[in-house]
Amino acid sequence: EGKLRGKLGYLRVILKTLWHKEKMQVIIQTKGLEVRRNAFMVLLANASQYGFGTVINPDSQLDDGLFEVIIVRRLSVSTLLKMLIKPGPFNPKHIEIFPSTAVTINTIRRVHFQVDGEYKGKVNRVSAGADIVLFPELALSGYPPEDLLLRPSFLHDCELAMQRIA
Numbered sequence: 761e762g763k764l765r766g767k768l769g770y771l772r773v774i775l776k777t778l779w780h781k782e783k784m785q786v787i788i789q790t791k792g793l794e795v796r797r798n799a800f801m802v803l804l805a806n807a808s809q810y811g812f813g814t815v816i817n818p819d820s821q822l823d824d825g826l827f828e829v830i831i832v833r834r835l836s837v838s839t840l841l842k843m844l845i846k847p848g849p850f851n852p853k854h855i856e857i858f859p860s861t862a863v864t865i866n867t868i869r870r871v872h873f874q875v876d877g878e879y880k881g882k883v884n885r886v887s888a889g890a891d892i893v894l895f896p897e898l899a900l901s902g903y904p905p906e907d908l909l910l911r912p913s914f915l916h917d918c919e920l921a922m923q924r925i926a
Contacts, residue, residue, distance in 0.1 A: 785868040788829055790860035801832040802865055804888055826859040862889030
């Protein structure tokens with residue numbers, strides 16, 4: 761019942777957005793990028809599917825350390841059907857996707873925001889990002905290193921990998 765209620769909630773928001781067809785002016789700031797758009801919706805996603813199985817982020821990778829900021833600029837029944845029936849790359853004139861590790865979204869007027877399932881209320885600004893990321897033991901080496909720890913090149917490669925992640 762909880763999943764159904766959640767899926768119906770997502771569907772209700774999408775149908776309400778389609779019905780009202782009211783765009784919001786957004787300013788999206790990620791590291792090194794500021795984007796100003798008129799949008800129907802702005803979504804943050806790490807997984808490829810969002811809500812009730814809708815493919816909103818077709819090129820997502822759960823292990824890349826990024827989430828995607830998805831700006832829905834044009835919303836139509838045909839775009840929604842493509843998300844549901846035949847997932848694939850989106851028309852960038854309709855939907856833009858920006859990878860990021862942190863984002864701040866500002867709006868001209870107050871709008872309803874929900875971040876990771878938590879309702880934030882009707883606000884002008886939200887921020888999202890990771891303050892700390894946890895990795896399982898041996899994430900850098902991939903397996904118990906044992907004698908590899910005696911090789912300076914192995915230690916150097918692990919250090920480089922850790923710097924890339926940080």
